[in-house]
Structure formats: structure tokens, C-alpha cells
Amino acid sequence: MLAKQWLSNARGVMDTIEKTQTENIKKAAEVMAGSIAAGRWVHTFGCGHATIPVEEMYPRIGGFVGFHPIIELPLTFFTRIVGEMGIHQFLFLERAEGFGREIMKGYNFDPKDTMWIFSHSGINNVNIDIALESKKYGMKVVVCGAAEAARGKKSRHSCGKTIFDLADIVIDSCVPLEDASVPLKNHFDKIGPVSTIAFVSIVWMIITTVGEILAEKGTKLYIHPSHNVPGDTTALERLDEALVEYKRNIAGV
Numbered sequence: 001m002l003a004k005q006w007l008s009n010a011r012g013v014m015d016t017i018e019k020t021q022t023e024n025i026k027k028a029a030e031v032m033a034g035s036i037a038a039g040r041w042v043h044t045f046g047c048g049h050a051t052i053p054v055e056e057m058y059p060r061i062g063g064f065v066g067f068h069p070i071i072e073l074p075l076t077f078f079t080r081i082v083g084e085m086g087i088h089q090f091l092f093l094e095r096a097e098g099f100g101r102e103i104m105k106g107y108n109f110d111p112k113d114t115m116w117i118f119s120h121s122g123i124n125n126v127n128i129d130i131a132l133e134s135k136k137y138g139m140k141v142v143v144c145g146a147a148e149a150a151r152g153k154k155s156r157h158s159c160g161k162t163i164f165d166l167a168d169i170v171i172d173s174c175v176p177l178e179d180a181s182v183p184l185k186n187h188f189d190k191i192g193p194v195s196t197i198a199f200v201s202i203v204w205m206i207i208t209t210v211g212e213i214l215a216e217k218g219t220k221l222y223i224h225p226s227h228n229v230p231g232d233t234t235a236l237e238r239l240d241e242a243l244v245e246y247k248r249n250i251a252g253v
Contacts, residue, residue, distance in 0.1 A: 006192040009181040016174040029209035036066035046118035053199035065222040100129020111138030122162040131166040143167035149177040173198040
């Protein structure tokens with residue numbers, strides 16, 4: 001049954017992340033906790049399906065203020081498949097050197113900030129632009145992607161470097177470069193990608209560790225509560241408190 005094969009592949013990826021990436025996850029969490037404790041931001045960025053981990057972490061039940069999603073709609077390709085903002089346009093923009101620099105002009109950054117980028121292959125220009133600009137601002141750059149599987153892949157950027165080369169900390173998603181993991185009878189291409197579940201697993205391993213570090217230091221976290229639990233009469237108040245804190249902090253960005 002191919003469903004079980006995909007599930008086994010996904011579990012294998014998560015097990016490998018646990019076995020091989022825990023130390024780098026701790027290092028990334030320490031850097032991010034430092035940014036949040038300083039009243040600054042962990043900016044998060046990705047393209048295509050690599051925006052899913054960005055949207056997963058904040059705003060979301062169980063997430064907390066400190067993570068700033070940078071999502072460009074033309075780079076998600078979830079709004080359209082063909083026609084306006086279709087996949088062809090997305091592929092062009094993802095590879096358009098200089099576009100990332102223009103995206104960065106829309107925000108204010110600080111050396112105390114962290115930039116967290118998700119990129120499966122690490123070779124496309126917009127992500128590399130973001131990483132290069134982030135380093136110019138003095139930010140630490142954390143990258144999640146298939147670093148080992150992509151080793152030796154040629155960058156599409158004129159700098160000649162992949163995003164993994166530019167990162168201060170790399171968390172390997174431990175996913176095969178082709179991403180899809182299940183062979184299908186009578187077909188050349190596989191189905192069942194595993195990069196998204198790898199990214200989301202890394203997201204919550206890092207964020208829970210960030211939360212642990214900050215809570216042990218006595219830092220108050222503004223956590224988004226569930227407002228669907230019967231009997232919890234203050235959930236919306238706590239949500240409003242978190243959004244007020246986000247609004248106060250985001251004014252500088």
C-alpha cells in the first residue's frame with residue numbers, strides 16, 4: 001500500500017532529523033531566542049511550497065510573537081496555477097536575480113534580527129538575494145533545506161554560492177533532492193513529497209526550543225491560544241494581548 005510507504009518515508013525523514021540535526025536546531029534556537037529577547041524579530045521567508053512552514057509558524061495557535069512572516073504572493077503560486085500569478089510566472093520570479101533585493105527594501109531590519117529561510121534546493125536567486133542582503137544588515141541567517149542532497153548543485157546566482165554556502169546555521173531537512181518519495185507503476189516521476197513535513201517538523205522543534213529558552217529566562221511570551229476550547233473564557237483576551245504586542249513591535253519593521 002503506497003500510503004504506508006509514504007508514511008514510512010516521512011517517519012524516516014523525521015527520525016533522521018532527530019538523529020542528525022538536533023545540535024544545529026539548538027544553535028538556531030539560541031540565535032532566534034536572542035533576537036526575540038532583544039525585542040527584535042525572526043524574519044521568515046520562503047518561495048513556493050517553502051512558504052508553508054512560514055505560514056505554519058505564525059500566526060497560528062501555539063505560536064508566539066517574535067516571528068515575522070515575509071510572504072510575496074507572486075512567489076507562493078497558491079493563488080493561481082495558470083493565468084494570473086501562475087506557475088510559469090512563479091518559476092521566472094524565483095530565478096530572477098535582484099527580486100529579493102527589492103523585497104527587502106519594503107522592510108526595516110536590525111543587526112539583532114535573524115533571517116530564517118526555507119529552500120529545498122538552495123540554488124534559486126530570490127532566496128540567495130534575501131540571504132545576501134540579510135548579511136549586509138548584519139543579521140544571522142538560518143537556512144533549512146536539503147543541504148546534503150543538494151551538495152554540488154550549481155547556484156543560479158552570479159555570486160556563485162548556494163543559500164547553504166551563505167548561511168550561518170544550516171538545518172538539513174534530510175530529504176532527497178527529488179523530494180517526491182514514492183514510485184508509481186508505469187510512471188517516470190514519483191509522487192508523495194516529504195519536504196513539507198520535514199520543514200514543519202523543524203519549525204516546531206526550533207520554536208519549542210526557542211520558547212523553552214525564553215521561558216527559562218523569565219521572558220513573557222505572547223502565545224496565540226485556541227479560542228475553540230469550551231470553558232476558556234479568556235482566550236480571546238489573550239489573543240488580543242498577543243496581537244497588540246505584535247502590532248507594537250512591528251511598527252519598527
